[in-house]
Amino acid sequence: MAAPAGKRGERGVRAAVLAVLLFLAWVLLSGHFEPFLIVAGAASATAVAALSWRMGVVDREGLALELLRRAPRYHAWLVWQIVRSNIDVIRRVLDPRLPITPCVVALEASAGDDLGVVVYSNSITLTPGTVTMEVEKNRLRVHALSAEGAADLKAGEMDRRVCGLTGAPARAQ
Amino acid sequence: MIADALSWLLILGGGGCVLVGGIGVIRLPDFYSRLHAAGLTDTLGAALTVLGLIVQSGWTLVSVKLAIILVVLFFASPTGSHALAAAARASGLPVWPGTGGRP
Numbered sequence: 001m002a003a004p005a006g007k008r009g010e011r012g013v014r015a016a017v018l019a020v021l022l023f024l025a026w027v028l029l030s031g032h033f034e035p036f037l038i039v040a041g042a043a044s045a046t047a048v049a050a051l052s053w054r055m056g057v058v059d060r061e062g063l064a065l066e067l068l069r070r071a072p073r074y075h076a077w078l079v080w081q082i083v084r085s086n087i088d089v090i091r092r093v094l095d096p097r098l099p100i101t102p103c104v105v106a107l108e109a110s111a112g113d114d115l116g117v118v119v120y121s122n123s124i125t126l127t128p129g130t131v132t133m134e135v136e137k138n139r140l141r142v143h144a145l146s147a148e149g150a151a152d153l154k155a156g157e158m159d160r161r162v163c164g165l166t167g168a169p170a171r172a173q
Numbered sequence: 174m175i176a177d178a179l180s181w182l183l184i185l186g187g188g189g190c191v192l193v194g195g196i197g198v199i200r201l202p203d204f205y206s207r208l209h210a211a212g213l214t215d216t217l218g219a220a221l222t223v224l225g226l227i228v229q230s231g232w233t234l235v236s237v238k239l240a241i242i243l244v245v246l247f248f249a250s251p252t253g254s255h256a257l258a259a260a261a262r263a264s265g266l267p268v269w270p271g272t273g274g275r276p
Binding site for chain 2: 103121124126131
């Protein structure tokens, strides 16, 4: 289900923030600071933000400002998980006995909206050893390289942290 | 000197991850488990390599661009992996017979 459409003023704020971000991207990626290019960049950024606003795509999904405050904490944890699971998969691949126990498990994302489900399924795929094969509403089918990896997901810590990020109430798996 | 050593360590570490990813793609039994080995290449392999390059280029706009590449990669690569897995599943590719759970 989609997030409810925001109020008019809220969408305006989002569009303004989008314009500033686009302009920053322009400046950082071009590396040119001549007045003409700066003005052209500002004009393009404003035009794109205005078009996005008219198209109605600057909503909670298009520009998730709510998540910014809680994002560093989630991403720090996610990076740590990525490093951990990388080491685990490297160990399994290099072990002469190849100690893998592939399995397919069904999971349910507690974050009810699309944004939370996407964050959850992408986080699962981003940690090596687990890949989301199928997403249907908030039910996920996940392929894991090891039973331990699948059990970790079943324990639901990532699910809880995604809920903490998007502000949805966590459910027990 | 220290920066050079650090960047070499990072780049070599990244290269090592990519190498192990390649070995994994050969050793693992089926498409789905090989995706996990490919995951080594586009997470820690790519991250360490790009971090090493950032250390090489120091406080410049090039570093900013490298950082943006890393961020884009971390959004794009799971999306790509998922698309591959979903396509394999949709076209009816069976999982390795030793796979547990309900496929």
